[in-house]
Amino acid sequence: MEKKDEMVPGRAMEDYLADIFRLQKESQDPHTAVATQEVAQRRKVSAASTTAMFKRLAREGLVAYREYQGVTLTPRGEQMALQVLRRHRIVERFLTDILGISWEEVDEMAHQMEHALPDPVVDAMERYLGDPRTCPHGFPIPDRQGYVDPLPRQTLAQVEPGQQAVISHVDERVEGLLARLAQMDLHPGTILKVLGRDPLDDLLVVEARGSRMTHLIGPRMAAGIFVRPLD
Amino acid sequence: MEKKDEMVPGRAMEDYLADIFRLQKESQDPHTAVATQEVAQRRKVSAASTTAMFKRLAREGLVAYREYQGVTLTPRGEQMALQVLRRHRIVERFLTDILGISWEEVDEMAHQMEHALPDPVVDAMERYLGDPRTCPHGFPIPDRQGYVDPLPRQTLAQVEPGQQAVISHVDERVEGLLARLAQMDLHPGTILKVLGRDPLDDLLVVEARGSRMTHLIGPRMAAGIFVRPLD
DNA sequence: TTTTAGTTTTAGTCGCGTCTAAAAGGGGGT
């Protein structure tokens, strides 16, 4: 039969690249290598499988792999990871804004879909949406060249009483966080004022500008809400 | 690690099921088994691979397989095939009607996408479209229960001069047919009147009701255009 | 420096989906 040479780096490879990228960005020093176990845990896969994949990725020139030291994305690997993130976030936007699916569900669905969508489809979705700049959770959408806005690292937990901040993005992996925020009508873009902090349980009292509602937010939740300070 | 038991019949299995279904419908007697080679040719895969897949499908109870005699879909297999067709055709409609992609391109794209779309997404697309009854090429969309309207088997080639017929559906696999029809602004639903037949090259002279344009259609094209007679 | 706890890699296996080459089966013509 005809051999399909098309160097299409398997659906799984793309998942690994995107997760390596995310882990790199999340780590305090984004220049150190990403460890086998970090990736294994994130992907819910054994460490052995991860090692095997590191070798495949290295063979394809997508990561630099040093035994026992983890991996770093090469420029090509990073570019590919960014394209995966781009697809993922556009699809998420499409699912929420056009198809009316809740923001708790779209991460998993987009993950399922993202490797199967032809580029023209993703581009058409993007145009249909009016070139959105972020996904529903507030993460920036890389452009076709792979440029992506930097993310703030400050969380709501670090905001001092009396200060104001605007929600930048929300960690979708924190169990129940998205549902709670939806209940409180808090979203990326919402401006918050920290009224006070209960030192006993480390609860934050915040007021949402606009709705003028006040809410109590625990430390786990606050650590998943990333903000930009407001002068 | 956790074992993911979820009996998800592999993306490829679904492709085979759908193609077996289509071949069954296209054959003169839809009750005879579908041969190994038919499937192999349709899927552009070796006969050996097809035999291997027949065994897997039989093991899963999706086809009845008799050695050297080909396969027949079981009720479960047929149901699954219908759901694949449903997804495929809804996605095609979505790509043309919402995202503005041309009907020549959507078959391949939908094929690429169809196995990765979660059911809620397909259902949301269907609602967004207003519950369309056919794909852009005129094939009926099975409902959630798997019911699908029967297709006419008469082609334009069989229409006698003087008679009128409405285009039901178009064989998307006929090379160049979709592009030609788009040029002529002929679509499923268009009413045609066969004005005459040139016996030398077996060309049909047809007039499109509405545009009142007349066109010449060769035998290859005519055999890919399925029609319903008009009284 | 040696021990030890935790991480990483190797070794071997499995299922899917594909291939090629060779063997086996089936059906029509003489």
Next chain:
DNA sequence: ACCCCCTTTTAGACGCGACTAAAACTAAAA
């Protein structure tokens, strides 16, 4: 009835992506 051609199946292989169990390595504490 036999042969030949065409179809189908078997046999053996491969790459991907996963697993477990065991061996190798690292780093940090004693």
